[in-house]
Amino acid sequence: MGEFKVHRVRFFDYMPSAIRAMAFNSRSERLALARADGAVEVFNFSDNYYQEKVVPGQDGRAVEALCWVGQRLFSAGLNGEITEYDLENLRPKYTMDAYGGPIWTISSNTQGTLLAVGCEDGTVKIFEMLETGIQFQRNLDRQKGRVISLSWHPSGSLIAAGMMDMIRIFDAETGHATHRLLVEKGLGTSNSREVVVWGVVFLSDNTIISGDSAGKVQIWDGLTGTLLHTHLITKWDVLALAVSQDETSLIAGTSEGTVVQFQFLSSTMGQQDKDWVRTRTFKNHSHDVRALVHTDTAVVSGGMDTQLVVRPLLDKVDKNTQESSLRKITFPHKSLVCCAKKAGMLLFQFPDHLEVWRLGDSDGNGKPGDTLPVNRKPEKLIQLNRKGEEHICCSALSPCGGWLAYSTVSSVRLYRLQHDNNNISINKVSKLPKILHSAHQLCFSSDSSKLFASSTNSSVIILSLNQSECKYLHTLKPKSDSRQPIHLLFPSEDGKWLATANTDCEVHVYNLNKLKLHCTVPVYSSCPTAIAIHPTSSNLVTVHADQQMFEYSLVQKEYTDWSRKLQKQGLHPLWLQRDTPITHVTFNPKNPAHIILHDTFMFCIVDQTLPLPEAKAMFHNQMMLRSLPEAERIGQSHAFKICKTFQHLLCVRLLEDHSVVVVERPLLDIQSQLPAPVRQKKFAT
Amino acid sequence: MKMESKTQSDNFNLVLDSSDDEAPEEVTFEDSRAQALRSMKQALETARREKELLKEKRRKRQELFQEQKKRKLLPVDVLEEIDSAASKKQKESEDEDFSHGDEGEEDEKTMKRGKKRGRLANSRNLKGNYTVTTVTKEPAASMQQRAAEDFIQSRLYGPGSCRSTNNELLSLQNKTGRNKGAAVQFVKKDWASKEKAKAEKLKKRWIHKQQVSSSC
Structure with missing residues (x-):
């Protein structure tokens, strides 16, 4: 496997933002997720929960609710605006003021023709869906008190609105309130403290289910407006409710971090009268659960502890398979770290600023596993705060460490960094070409003479960099008519090739000498999560969300023999069961047969000269190999060498001096910075 | 008539006798008048002196104030600098509208060696601890937004919400978990x-x- 000097970096204070709202599109199997900083993410549940898209947030745009209408995604927030997102260009398409004060909730009818929003001033506003936007239609009768939650009856004729101390049912046609359901206060609370109905669900059999701040889940008859059942499930708030599409299962998320499931069952076998019965409790969060989605097979929950948890409900399955195991998604599937491998510098991307660090140094020598004394401490060279309100969506540092670029949804900025031993200066490159107004992904060529920026319709803009100026060279366009954004860019070491991957799973390779498309790799059904071109053999390695790996020869324009062998034999089951995607691929210049990959929990060196592991072979065999005598090792070893010493990895890179940089972010550090959890009494503590 | 006066003086003597054993000292009218005048004069003088003292004190304080005020005022050149900078700033921001050719130095940067060269768009640091800031007006919408955020905050984390700390939570996990450990701190x-x-x-x-x- 080889020995490396490792820079173990733990000074990247990455702090994910709390999950505020979620919406699931069951037709395309996409989950939209909004965070407290206003960022909206899209996960593809049919492709291993891969985080396909991220729309960066903006200061002051706190998203409070999300809603899919067909393939269109809408959000509403406390700034009083409704936003539709352009998921092809990863930016808000337009925003529209609802003129009702802060908006708490947004919901569309099942037909997808009307959109209702609940406002702070007590109005429910109905918007009509148009081809190009939305148009205000009318207000329902204005009530006193804010509208916190909304739910349409599946027929689209009635709307239930959760308010302070009550639920109101509106007739969607006339706009009049037909019923008023009073929600009682919790026991032992003062009379002045109102009950907030955080969640409401309207079922097709006219049952209304509500979750409130007194910790109750209540079941009401919507026709008569009477209370049928009360389930007290927590001492704190019930913050979120969700129901499955067939309306047989309901989940409620609480401040305690639990998700309680109710099912529509008959109390005795064979009888017809069914009732909502509390069945199970899941505790996968340490903090408040603020957003819930009930898909056909799983409970998806998120909240203040920033993790997205997918808990499949396949209980009859005995074997622990990929589909039945719990998933926790903590880190973004896109790298937030950029490494200048010639200069030994790291760039950390935060939503509101960038940090450039110089790695420490040590000249000590030690045995494998030793900690070397640090001669020179790592130091923060620059903290660059972004300008404007929009958050940073991508950033790049050139391999020489002389250029720094970042992009927001509306502008790209390029800086020239100059550093000798003690001084560092940073200058903005003032005149960028007009064509470069935003980028989904930025990348410098390995000799730092070019900047690649992915733009609209999967095109790539090439800019040449001189001493202090920046000139437009060319725009590369794929032959296909995909409109999806490029999420991966990789220029080859020799400057000849540029590989791009978009969320339509297309991988294009351009010849940079001729400035035209060289080839398109056969499209694989799963989205690429990392791509890289080998520096000497010019083979393109792609790793996909379903953990498959391919090697494609750019010279012969076909898969290599090793790739065919790998596909024929299949990857080891333990490799396929990993639940985080490979986020970076690189090569070892000392040994061209080595491919270095990493995900959140391990990094792996694939030795192409060694035989591939059989499905029944021991996969993690390094310990065993160490115990064997030298002669027997060769017979036992296989291609995958996995190192799990470093955990919660955000980045693994190889520097020019053959040392490895690993950037870790221990979960404990993140947990310690979260807001306060509820106080729970545990027995015998 | 004479009888009457006699009895009167007798009475007077009686009274004096009863108060003191000694015979009364004879005080002439002149003497007592002089004394009364003297004491009155003294009283007037002390009043005048006190007034003067007070006046002096006030004057001194006034002087002190004036001196302090003088010290507080910025030197003229600094004031001029503020004035020119403000107008320049305005021009710059006007320029920015049509070309984003603004200088990179406006972004806040923290340079190495902890030297802060940061300058916000609407504030300016001068020598010493003085900051000149323009007041930005807050629109009503953001007020409402803040009120709504405060509502959530008070609902989830306000009084009566029974919250503990992360430290406690994680320490409890260490204590009750499979791998026992000490408290996180x-x-x-x-x-x-x-x-x-x-x-x-x-x-x-x-x-x-x-x-x-x-x-x-």
Whole structure:
């Protein structure tokens, strides 16, 4: 496997933002997720929960609710605006003021023709869906008190609105309130403290289910407006409710971090009268659960502890398979770290600023596993705060460490960094070409003479960099008519090739000498999560969300023999069961047969000269190999060498001096910075 | 008539006798008048002197104030600098509208060696601890937004919400979990450094107190 000097970096204070709202599109199997900083993410549940898209947030745009209408995604927030997102260009398409004060909730009818929003001033506003936007239609009768939650009856004729101390049912046609359901206060609370109905669900059999701040889940008859059942499930708030599409299962998320499931069952076998019965409790969060989605097979929950948890409900399955195991998604599937491998510098991307660090140094020598004394401490060279309100969506540092670029949804900025031993200066490159107004992904060529920026319709803009100026060279366009954004860019070491991957799973390779498309790799059904071109053999390695790996020869324009062998034999089951995607691929210049990959929990060196592991072979065999005598090792070893010493990895890179940089972010550090959890009494503590 | 006066003086004597054993000192009218005048004069003088003192005090204070005020005022050149800078700034921001050819120095950067060269768009640092800031008006929408955010905050984390700390939660996990461990603040060295420093200080004080009490 080889020995490396490792820079173990733990000074990247990455702090994910709390999950505020979620919406699931069951037709395309996409989950939209909004965070407290206003960022909206899209996960593809049919492709291993891969985080396909991220729309960066903006200061002051706190998203409070999300809603899919067909393939269109809408959000509403406390700034009083409704936003539709352009998921092809990863930016808000337009925003529209609802003129009702802060908006708490947004919901569309099942037909997808009307959109209702609940406002702070007590109005429910109905918007009509148009081809190009939305148009205000009318207000329902204005009530006193804010509208916190909304739910349409599946027929689209009635709307239930959760308010302070009550639920109101509106007739969607006339706009009049037909019923008023009073929600009682919790026991032992003062009379002045109102009950907030955080969640409401309207079922097709006219049952209304509500979750409130007194910790109750209540079941009401919507026709008569009477209370049928009360389930007290927590001492704190019930913050979120969700129901499955067939309306047989309901989940409620609480401040305690639990998700309680109710099912529509008959109390005795064979009888017809069914009732909502509390069945199970899941505790996968340490903090408040603020957003819930009930898909056909799983409970998806998120909240203040920033993790997205997918808990499949396949209980009859005995074997622990990929589909039945719990998933926790903590880190973004896109790298937030950029490494200048010639200069030994790291760039950390935060939503509101960038940090450039110089790695420490040590000249000590030690045995494998030793900690070397640090001669020179790592130091923060620059903290660059972004300008404007929009958050940073991508950033790049050139391999020489002389250029720094970042992009927001509306502008790209390029800086020239100059550093000798003690001084560092940073200058903005003032005149960028007009064509470069935003980028989904930025990348410098390995000799730092070019900047690649992915733009609209999967095109790539090439800019040449001189001493202090920046000139437009060319725009590369794929032959296909995909409109999806490029999420991966990789220029080859020799400057000849540029590989791009978009969320339509297309991988294009351009010849940079001729400035035209060289080839398109056969499209694989799963989205690429990392791509890289080998520096000497010019083979393109792609790793996909379903953990498959391919090697494609750019010279012969076909898969290599090793790739065919790998596909024929299949990857080891333990490799396929990993639940985080490979986020970076690189090569070892000392040994061209080595491919270095990493995900959140391990990094792996694939030795192409060694035989591939059989499905029944021991996969993690390094310990065993160490115990064997030298002669027997060769017979036992296989291609995958996995190192799990470093955990919660955000980045693994190889520097020019053959040392490895690993950037870790221990979960404990993140947990310690979260807001306060509820106080729970545990027995015998 | 004479009889009457006699009896009167007798009465007078009687009264005096009863108050003092000695015979009354004879005080002439002149004397008593002079004394009365003197005391009156004295009283007037003290009043005048007090008034003067007060006046003096006030004057001194006034002088002090004026001097302080003078000290507080910025030098003329600094004031001029502010004036010119403000107008320049305005021009710059006007320029920015059509070309984003603004200088990179406007972004806040923290340079190496902890030297802050940061300047916000609407504030300006001068020599010493003075900051000149323009007041930005807040629109009503953001007021409402803040009120709504405060509502959530008070609902989830306000009084009566029964919250503990992350430290407690994680320590409880360490205690009840499969791998038993100490509380987080002991496991993680850099946790709660402020509280630890305070505890250390209190401990030292306690030890010192113990020693003092045992020695005497």
